[in-house]
Structures are given as structure tokens and as C-alpha cells.
Amino acid sequence: MNVNDILNDKTKTWSIFDREVSKSYDLISDLISLRLYRRWCRGLARALPSQPGLNILDLACGTGLIPMAIHEERSDVEDRYTCVDLSEEMLDIFRRKMSGSTLESQLNIQRGDATDLTLESDQYDVVTMACGIRNVGDTLAGLSEIARVLKPGGAVYFLEPSIPNSRILRAIFLAYFRYIVPAVAGLFSNGDAYRYFNRSVENFPYGDGFIEMIESAGFVRCEMRHFTLGAGALYIGYKPE
Numbered sequence: 001m002n003v004n005d006i007l008n009d010k011t012k013t014w015s016i017f018d019r020e021v022s023k024s025y026d027l028i029s030d031l032i033s034l035r036l037y038r039r040w041c042r043g044l045a046r047a048l049p050s051q052p053g054l055n056i057l058d059l060a061c062g063t064g065l066i067p068m069a070i071h072e073e074r075s076d077v078e079d080r081y082t083c084v085d086l087s088e089e090m091l092d093i094f095r096r097k098m099s100g101s102t103l104e105s106q107l108n109i110q111r112g113d114a115t116d117l118t119l120e121s122d123q124y125d126v127v128t129m130a131c132g133i134r135n136v137g138d139t140l141a142g143l144s145e146i147a148r149v150l151k152p153g154g155a156v157y158f159l160e161p162s163i164p165n166s167r168i169l170r171a172i173f174l175a176y177f178r179y180i181v182p183a184v185a186g187l188f189s190n191g192d193a194y195r196y197f198n199r200s201v202e203n204f205p206y207g208d209g210f211i212e213m214i215e216s217a218g219f220v221r222c223e224m225r226h227f228t229l230g231a232g233a234l235y236i237g238y239k240p241e
């Protein structure tokens, strides 16, 4: 199956990460985002509830950038992390990075499908999902699984690239993502895989469109925060008490 065939079947997008992207994922993420993505991850971490000892589920965890950012921001408290992804290759890189680290003992890293979790209901204070929800085959099934596993009153945090509202910034952003990102990524990885990246961002609802989607999945008090002139967005929603 080549990258273009995979794109026609969204349930297989994880295999692009598994086969084409995993080894260069961190490097390319830093290059194409000019390291802004790490800053957005820390922004997500700072938005979490301040209470210590959170039970956190990170979905589509990839190479672990979100748990690492949360741990950096909250190094004085001991949280517990369950980290789930379908790509064994991404998980292997995450495990290797964590080997011997202070975070390692707080992690439970497992292969799993975010749209069909094998986890018990009502057990997480927080669910995080960065650049993940637009990659799963069935978005509504993913949202419903998140609602199921969160404790009542628990919160979900989605971090996603977004498209700025201003016409000029939007034009710059789209040109960057359509032409420069695949060219730069193609130097280190499969450029087609990163053409998928820009299509997945452009074709997925963002801003109010995504807020409406999470509200219709049952989340309440939903809000959105922007990063870097609207190039990134953090969406937060709560499971009703």
C-alpha cells in the first residue's frame, strides 16, 4: 500500500507514521514548526488542572512529546500517564527516549486504537490528544471513547495546527504548509507523507467548527485558545459532572 492509497482509508493513517515518519518525526516536527510545536505542547501542559497526582491519558501519543512537556511543567508532582498509539514504531522511539529518565516509572505505554479503547470507563482526570484526533479513522468514535474513559468533571485537551483568520496570515500559512513543509520534510523522510499532513489539517474542522463537534459529542464549557497568531489551537472540553 503506498501513501496515497493509505490516504483513501483514514483507518490506516497510523501506518504512515509507522512506516514512513517515525524515525524522523521529532526532527521534522522541530524543523517544520521552527520548534514552536514544543512551545505549544508546554502551553497545553500549563493549561492542565493544578492539582497533583493527575491520572492522565495521552491518546495518539506518538513519540511522547506531550507527556514529556507535561512532566517538564509539573516536575514537582507525580502524575500517572497512560499513553496509547497504534504505531509500534512511534511507541518504540518513545520507550527508548524514556529509558532511564525520571518520567519512565510514571508511564504505562501501550499499543491501542483511540477509537476503540480497551481501557475502563470513568478513570482519567485528563485526556490529552495532540495532532491525533484528525488522524483517527472515525472522529466521532474517538470523541465518544474519550467521554467514556474520563471521570465525570474531567477535561480533554486537543492540540492541533489551525488556520489563522487574517487573510494575509492565512495565505502565508497555507503556502508554507502546502509547498515548504513537504519539500523540507522530503529531505529527511517521505515528502508524500507530509503532503498528507497539510491535507489532513485543511480538511479537518478547526475553530468554531471543531468546538461544535466536541460539544455535540457531549462535552461542556468548551473553549479554544490560540498559539502563535492562530497557527496552533488548544481546545478544552469537560465531561459533565
Ligand SMILES: C[S@@+](CC[C@H](N)C(=O)[O-])C[C@H]1O[C@@H](n2cnc3c(N)ncnc32)[C@H](O)[C@@H]1O
Binding pocket: 013, 014, 015, 017, 018, 059, 060, 061, 062, 063, 064, 065, 066, 084, 085, 086, 087, 090, 112, 113, 114, 115, 129, 130, 131, 132, 135, 136, 137
Ligand atoms: C502527528 S502524530 C502525533 C503524535 C504526538 N501526539 C505528538 O504530538 O507529537 C499522530 C499519531 O496518531 C497515531 N494514530 C493515528 N490513528 C490512531 C488511532 N486510531 N489510535 C491511536 N493512535 C493513532 C499515529 O500512529 C501517530 O503516532
